[in-house]
Amino acid sequence: MISVEEAKHIIxxxxxDFGIEEIPFIQSVGRVLKEDIVADRDFPPFNRVxxxxxxxxxxYFKNGQRSFTIEGIQPAGSPQLSMQNSGNCTEVMTGAVLPNNCDTVIRYEDVTIENGxxxxxxxxxxxxxxxxxKGKDKQQGDLLISKNTIVSPAEIGVIATVGKSIIKVAKQPKVMIVSTGDELVDVNETPLDHQIRRSNVYTLVSLLGSLNIPSETAHITDNKAILKEKIDNYLQEYDLLLFSGAVSKGKxxxxxxxxxxxxxxxxxxxxTQRPGKxxxxxRTDALNMNSSSKNKTLVFAFPGNPVxxxxxxxxxxYSWYYKSIGGQKNKQxxxxxxxxxxxxxLTYFLQVKLENKEGQLFATPVKGNGSGDLVSLTEADGFIELPKTENIEFKKGSVYPLIRYK
Amino acid sequence: MISVEEAKHIIxxxxxDFGIEEIPFIQSVGRVLKEDIVADRDFPPFNRVxxxxxxxxxxYFKNGQRSFTIEGIQPAGSPQLSMQNSGNCTEVMTGAVLPNNCDTVIRYEDVTIENGxxxxxxxxxxxxxxxxxKGKDKQQGDLLISKNTIVSPAEIGVIATVGKSIIKVAKQPKVMIVSTGDELVDVNETPLDHQIRRSNVYTLVSLLGSLNIPSETAHITDNKAILKEKIDNYLQEYDLLLFSGAVSKGKxxxxxxxxxxxxxxxxxxxxTQRPGKxxxxxRTDALNMNSSSKNKTLVFAFPGNPVxxxxxxxxxxYSWYYKSIGGQKNKQxxxxxxxxxxxxxLTYFLQVKLENKEGQLFATPVKGNGSGDLVSLTEADGFIELPKTENIEFKKGSVYPLIRYK
Structure with missing residues (x-):
């Protein structure tokens, strides 16, 4: 038995490192960037109206001139015009190149136009x-987005602007999620009195899906020989195995x-935690001669209670994954x-409902019926981590680390 | 010109209402549930070990007995046993049905076993x-998840447990996102000196993608006749048209x-806001005889500057969408x-970097170079909304509504 801190440290x-893959930029939201995005030219690339x-x-304005003959129009997307007579003006549109011999733009609201x-x-x-x-926001060669940034819609615009239609992102691991337990039937089956439906694997599929990690699922019966044979195969084929159940003291x-x-x-x-003890x-290791796996495979075997x-x-x-791919999530x-x-x-992961009030984040405990009560997960937004301590009382108003899932 | 409050009200x-569709439950994360999820039987369905x-x-324990003859084993997933002699015991596994004639479980840690x-x-x-x-968490017929809940991995487990392999969710609108502006070339093209690449449509595609709304994109040249013809077609075919550009005072x-x-x-x-004025x-309306559209189509035409x-x-x-589909996001x-x-x-949507410190959410302004500075979007996590007021000073320590996008 180890402490939560030791478990985190070991994990x-x-x-x-699962490597790098290249994907169309528009599919990269939520993925971790594996290259720096650099300005291909100045931002903006010209003096932009x-x-x-x-x-x-x-x-001319400074010298008292108020009326200007319109010499032409500079629309957005047209090559730069040159104003022939510096005492004239040119109509200009937002996004256009500022014409040569001009240095100031007056909006239509502050102008009347008559007879040219x-x-x-x-x-x-x-x-x-x-x-x-030109170059006010960023200059050619400037770093715009650092490697290891998690791509959001804000980054998508910048990546498009510099023309990176294909970008490098962290490759996702190949994952198998396995349920065990003879009491389980599948979602579309009707359980007998002593049975329940499989739910944890689907929870895990969607928790990984929230990280854009695709996964496969399997169910193995509570038979040691079959369990061994199947896992042996999965170890050859997958980077990660996630289990739910069969890790406690049961026969x-x-x-x-x-x-x-x-x-x-x-x-x-x-x-030393509750729930989830x-x-x-x-892990397997290619260097370990006892290992049946040719790859390095990590195994997370979670207890079978849903919470x-x-x-x-x-x-x-989640922490392990973000560190593996180099992305970072801020602590809350x-x-x-x-x-x-x-x-x-024990360290207590307490289910809480969150409320943001006046810029403060309040956590109200959700009364569940223990680790088997999966409905309580839908009533909470996250867990706060109450440290393992001799002191059994955690006071209203005190602040604890938050793991938010909603 | 109307105020931000009026704009929100009108929107x-x-x-x-885009209706309802049925999808496999495992694909429903992020979607809005359009049916109540009800307990198909008690939770747990039996007295569960x-x-x-x-x-x-x-x-027997109360009467001083400490040693119990093991009569059998009750594994998870097996039909309920009945203990023949009430003074005996049965080995039981987590998730199993409690055997008849038993009422208390003692964990292996608190027991020694010898010779049966x-x-x-x-x-x-x-x-x-x-x-x-049995029935402690929920009883058969109890409401587990309400209609209009946004599905998260926590709900997935519950939906699986009650056997809803197909569920009803809000149908997504059919969306076309259109860029205009002759200065724009596509992401995989090399712009000339006076051109830039299209980025706003991709930002919008990914902002909608974050709501699980698929969308198509098009670019229309700054030519009135072509613009009219294309939009006429889009109005027939799409529920929503989003534009970026061509709504200001330009020629x-x-x-x-x-x-x-x-x-x-x-x-x-x-x-009356900055940026985005x-x-x-x-909207078109089937009842409006001037409308070229047979459907009700909503048109959001955003100004072309990226911010x-x-x-x-x-x-x-986002607010319009959540209200349309019945989902709810808490204010922050x-x-x-x-x-x-x-x-x-003007109402000022100020770009801010967020930090959660001691349960408080702090917003530090990001210095951008105005609404054209799309890189500044990557440096911020959201906008705070500073109200339109005669008072030009917003004080450190005061609290404002937050629109978070990271």
Missing amino acids: LQNTV AMDGIAINYS IATITVDNINDGQNIHE FDFLPEVLDELGVEKLFHKV PFWMG STFVNCVAYF SAILTEDVNFKPN | LQNTV AMDGIAINYS IATITVDNINDGQNIHE FDFLPEVLDELGVEKLFHKV PFWMG STFVNCVAYF SAILTEDVNFKPN
């Missing part, structure tokens, strides 16, 4: 106004034994809204 | 312990005029970390 020591109106040479002559109707005109200057909890026999090195079994983790599987996935697997915390008493000398 | 008055160990009849006899080694045994009682900003000619009723044009919104398009999509389109707010001066009498 983060066992990250795996920022308002619809007229462009003039400011010195624009007359400025306001006095507060500044030299160089309404121009988004049919063969998993730790089977994994050991297959040469999977145990990293730990059991963590019987969590088992291990246990869920909390271990979001508390450990929340303020407890009521006193909580918790006697066992 | 929320013009929601559209919650620990691996032995099951006894408590009265289990001896309890601790004194603090409670009547009925370690049993997850080639034909969009409001063309939409008017096609019988699209203008709901508003221009909002020239936002245009309209303007972005903020209008997350501030208005954040604490300003520095004084902000903003002179124009």
